[in-house]
Amino acid sequence: MQGNAAMTRVAMLIFGIALGFAATNIPVHRMFEAVAQTPSAKPALFVNMTTGDTWRGWMGLHFAHNTMKQGHQVTIFLNLDGVKLATKAGEQEKRPSMQRVPRDIVADFIKDGGKVLICGPCLSEFGLRMEDLVAGVELGKPGYTQSFIFAENAKTLTW
Structure with a gap:
């Protein structure tokens, strides 16, 4: 059981890191489009x-x-x-x-x-x-x- 919990945490960490890298590849103008529409x-x-x-x-x-x-x-x-x-x-x-x-x-x-x-x-x-x-x-x-x-x-x- 403890092995599964540890694996889940590691998987979540890897997912978070991957998501962070993906976010950095979003063009800057896209990140601010919602703000520009106000x-x-x-x-x-x-x-x-x-x-x-x-x-x-x-x-x-x-x-x-x-x-x-x-x-x-x-x-x-x-x-x-x-x-x-x-x-x-x-x-x-x-x-x-x-x-x-x-x-x-x-x-x-x-x-x-x-x-x-x-x-x-x-x-x-x-x-x-x-x-x-x-x-x-x-x-x-x-x-x-x-x-x-x-x-x-x-x-x-x-x-």
């Missing part, structure tokens, strides 16, 4: 919107809003002629593939918790003021804008 571990996204074209802008804004709905923190930076996407007035062409115009996406994005920053010099270039924009758009400032670009685990996308 909402807090999802990378943030900084979307640099440079186009004022209604359809291209709609595509980028729509992409950013859907990314946020998937649990990512998303910040949109409207610069160059992209500042036109957030204006309250003025024509924004609505194509058949678009459910809504860009200003409506900007408003919903902000309402849903997203952050929209805008380039001050770009506003001036087009004769716009903060009062001309959808409510909730924030003026980007040196240091403040970069805090979103260089946030830990953040990715940047230019549209």
Whole structure:
């Protein structure tokens, strides 16, 4: 009987050692997949919107809003002629593939918790003021804008 108990312990020890070696052969990225799937571990996204074209802008804004709905923190930076996407007035062409115009996406994005920053010099270039924009758009400032670009685990996308 004692021989069987000793054999069982030895077998368990060998099994444990074999399991340990097997675990070390698992690719590192596989060991952390479960952690990467938690909402807090999802990378943030900084979307640099440079186009004022209604359809291209709609595509980028729509992409950013859907990314946020998937649990990512998303910040949109409207610069160059992209500042036109957030204006309250003025024509924004609505194509058949678009459910809504860009200003409506900007408003919903902000309402849903997203952050929209805008380039001050770009506003001036087009004769716009903060009062001309959808409510909730924030003026980007040196240091403040970069805090979103260089946030830990953040990715940047230019549209």
